[in-house]
Amino acid sequence: MDRCNDVSDEVAVVMVPLPAQGHLNQLLQFCCIFSSHGLPVHYVGSAIHNQQARLRANGGLDPNKIAKIHFHDLPTPDFASPSPNPNASFKFPTHLQPTWDASQLLRHPTARLLRELASKARRIVVIHDYLMSYVVQDVASIPNAESYNFNCVSVLSMVSYMYRGLGKKFVADGELRELMPPPEGCTTDEIVKLGIAQMEHLSVRSGDIHNSNRLIEGPFIDLLEQNETAQKWKKQWFIAPILPANPNLNSKNPKNPNPCLDWLDEQPQSSVLYISFGTTTSMSEREVRELALGLEHSKQKFLWVLRDSDKGDIFSGKPREIELPEGFEERVKGVGMVVRDWAPQPEILAHRSTGGFMSHCGWNSCMESITFGVPITAWPMHSDQPFNSFLVAQVLKTGLMVREWADRGEVVNSSAIENVVRRLMASEEGDEIRKRAQKLGENVRKSAQEEGVSQMELNSFIAHITR
Incomplete structure (x- = not known):
């Protein structure tokens, strides 16, 4: 479904998720937040993964808000879709690597869509997964466009890898330092290479959004903000939870029996x-x-x-x-x-x-x-x-x-x-x-309610992009 005609002459939001369920879901939840604030929202991906996101939208999301989202099915070359190996001793889902590699080929159709949207809106705000930074790099050539990196992982994991790259340990408490899990065995060389390939395209972004909360990760958020690398970044927002606080528990709903x-x-x-x-x-x-x-x-x-x-x-x-x-x-x-x-x-x-x-x-x-x-x-x-x-x-x-x-x-x-x-x-x-x-x-x-710390950060971000 590809609808550009309804673009507001004010600010339009464009979501570009990595094609993996945990990422598709988080950015769909975020879409519903912007939809509730009256902003036009565009969700960009292959037809397969857009269909997956819609099919698995959890019952806590308002169907009326999802109905307002403009889904853009971009052409994606064929990619291998092998079955997972349940007997592998290494649990990382290596069978999904062809999907993620193919997603990098969305750069040019994404750029065409962004230019079309930008011709009709005062500003377009592109929110993308870190591993889709390469895909959205053409934001830099669109005068009324700006991009924000959405981090779908914990701040603790980000800080751990960041400090490890600097050859430092970051946990001040000695006992916790000893208990910290080693990073070995977490990922593959292929996904690491894909991550490194994104770094040169991050410089165009205007800030970072985190699916985290200061009540949950306060000490690690402080460390992230104090880090010498992070200090070079633009503004950051910590806006979790982005899921509805009161999901629909009506299991008797005939349209959605559970x-x-x-x-x-x-x-x-x-x-x-x-x-x-x-x-x-x-x-x-x-x-x-x-x-x-x-x-x-x-x-x-x-x-x-x-x-x-x-x-x-x-x-x-x-x-x-x-x-x-x-x-x-x-x-x-x-x-x-x-x-x-x-x-x-x-x-x-x-x-x-x-x-x-x-x-x-x-x-x-x-x-x-x-x-x-x-x-x-x-x-x-x-x-x-x-x-x-x-x-x-x-x-x-x-x-x-x-x-x-x-x-x-x-x-x-x-x-x-x-x-x-x-x-x-x-x-x-x-x-x-x-x-x-x-x-x-x-x-x-409570933090996601009015005057709560998370709600205030979300309000700050929305005020920033609609300035």
């Missing part, structure tokens, strides 16, 4: 452990078996989203059928529920029955869990996830580790899983962690 929400409605308050490892993690049969047995032996209620990693094109081919131990679902009937389809994660985390979240600790999942006050059992797989797990378990103390990053080469056995599930869901220790998580969530939600 059987898992119906099931949650029947469970006691804070009694259910939600399990999901996001869209870029594939687990081997052995890992799935150990997790299933650990959940069964824990005797705790659970809602498990059991899906394979996304392919580059989620609409091509059939996803892998992941087998559970024989008789498992029958044995846990009434105690646990297994979901094999796309699940409404924000609604699940906001539900009164959800009392914990076993997560890979992607930043999207962390922000959703923190915002809704749900403690995490952290099981990092790749990328920024080890740092996010450290933030949750060691800094915020709103979670427990399932597996330390240093032990990532080992399969977590069922007894270890059973133990951590019981600690979080059926112990005084878990109750205290839950109270801390609920208090933090309450404060984060």
Whole structure:
């Protein structure tokens, strides 16, 4: 869908996400915020990934706001879309690299679109993923255009890599320094090269926006702002949470039935452990078996989203059928529920029955869990996830580790899983962690209300771009 005729003669916002679900989703949420302020918003990507973003828009987003977004399906050359390898010992989703490489070919169609929009608006404001900096570089040649880098990862992970590049350690507390996970094994040389290729095009941007909050990452935000590299940057805004504070929990909605929400409605308050490892993690049969047995032996209620990693094109081919131990679902009937389809994660985390979240600790999942006050059992797989797990378990103390990053080469056995599930869901220790998580969530939600620190930063950014 390509609609340029409705461009305001004032300010138009253009979103350019990286084609990966966690990035598509965050920038779609951000679109809805601008839409609610009456600004025309344009979402730019391939037809495949724009369709993916719309299809998976969570129920907390207002359909009326999404309907106002102008989706521009740009032509993208064919790219390989291999299946993930669940048996790989290295969990980074290398099978998505062809998708990200192909996304770099969007530069010229993006430039044409930006020039068309700029001819009709007083100003166009381009908000892009860091790994799409190369694609939006032509902003520099458009007089009434300016660009802003949107960081979809935690500030802690950014600062960690930044200080490591300078040969420095940044955590002042000696104990925390010793506990910090090593960055080895997080990414691949290919994605690092793609990141380095973006750096020369960042100089054209007018500032940085972070999906983070000073109540969550205050000390690390301070370190980022004090860093000698960051001081050369333009203004920065920390505007999380960008997801709706009150997602739609009406599971009886005939247009959007959610059987898992119906099931949650029947469970006691804070009694259910939600399990999901996001869209870029594939687990081997052995890992799935150990997790299933650990959940069964824990005797705790659970809602498990059991899906394979996304392919580059989620609409091509059939996803892998992941087998559970024989008789498992029958044995846990009434105690646990297994979901094999796309699940409404924000609604699940906001539900009164959800009392914990076993997560890979992607930043999207962390922000959703923190915002809704749900403690995490952290099981990092790749990328920024080890740092996010450290933030949750060691800094915020709103979670427990399932597996330390240093032990990532080992399969977590069922007894270890059973133990951590019981600690979080059926112990005084878990109750205290839950109270801390609920208090933090309450404060984060308040920060997004009028006069809250996050809302004021968002207001500052909107005032800046509409000046």
